[in-house]
Amino acid sequence: MLKEKLRERKLRQGLTWAGLPLVAILGWFYPWLGFLLLGCMAGAVGVAIFRGRAWCDWMCPRGAFFDLFIRPLSRRKAIPAFFRSQKVRVFMLFLIFTMIGTQWYLARGYLAAMGLALVRLLTITTLVGIILGLVIHPRVWCHICPMGTLAHWLSGGKNPLFISRTCTGCRACARACPMQLKPYEYRLEGLVGDNDCLKCGTCVAACPRRALSFDSGESKRESGLVA
Ligand code: SF4
Ligand code: SF4
Structure with a gap:
């Protein structure tokens, strides 16, 4: 069952990754494709309100691309704590939105230029993501x-x-987790409290003790807390 879920995940990723070249390559010729990026942004935030970072698992074309194509080539080193720090995250958020705002201001309402700004941003950040993915971790x-x-x-x-x-x-x-999270560290709390969890279920399938679950009842039964 779990293996089936992981197969499903791969299949879904196998479809969604195509959205990345669609915008990052074709977008240079058809700039309006850049506006698809706004849908991806809204999706990531909208899904997070109800399902956590599930969007980033297979619905985000770039996330799927990293898992399918960069992972096999990556050196898969430990991700430096620098990339997890709130300061760096806030800086990146500020930087990217400032770049979009500036380019849209300069576009003066010209839709093609606004779309192209999004395509340019996607292309640059994807190249950065690919380099980081190959050198450090996907x-x-x-x-x-x-x-x-x-x-x-x-x-x-x-x-x-x-x-x-x-x-x-x-x-x-932890070895299986695509985000290099450490679910075992939450054993005493009973709940993996890392907001970067993509809800992918890879760790659930990897656990030889069946100690992980998205179903609280199942987890309690495994631990012997309930009959
Ligand atoms: S903790 Fe488990 S479910 Fe969350 S991202 Fe890591 S492998 Fe996926
Ligand atoms: S028993 Fe399962 S949850 Fe615990 S460290 Fe091993 S894989 Fe992780």
Whole structure:
């Protein structure tokens, strides 16, 4: 069942990643495609209100692209704490929105120029994300992506990941996590309280003790807290 879910995830990612070249390449010829970026931004924030950072898992074309194409080539090093710091995230948010605002101001209401500004931004940030992905880890960009940051702030307590005390601390979950989170660290709390969780379920499938679950009842049964 879990393996099936992961297969489904791969299939979905196999469809959504195509949105990235659609905008980042074709957008240079058809600038109005840049406005699709606004839909992606709204999606990331909208989904976060109800489901946490689930959008970033497979609905975001760039996230899917990183998992499918950059992960096999990446050095997969530990993501430096720098990329997780709130200061860096806030700086990136400010930088990207300032860039959009400035370019839209200079476009003076000319829609093609406004669309092209979004295409340009997507292209540049994707190149940065690819370089970081190859040199460090495929999902580094997802820690400093402005939409990811907004989703991170809105994600608290949404669609929580439970962990039971049957966890032995083997760390297989952390090795499998695309965001390099450490679910086992929350064993005593019973709830993985990291807002960067993408709700992908990779750790759930990787856990040999079945200690992780998005279903609180299942987690309690595994831990023997309920019959
Ligand atoms: S994989 Fe399971 S048993 Fe191992 S550390 Fe993670 S939650 Fe605990
Ligand atoms: S903690 Fe588990 S569900 Fe959350 S991003 Fe990591 S692997 Fe996916």
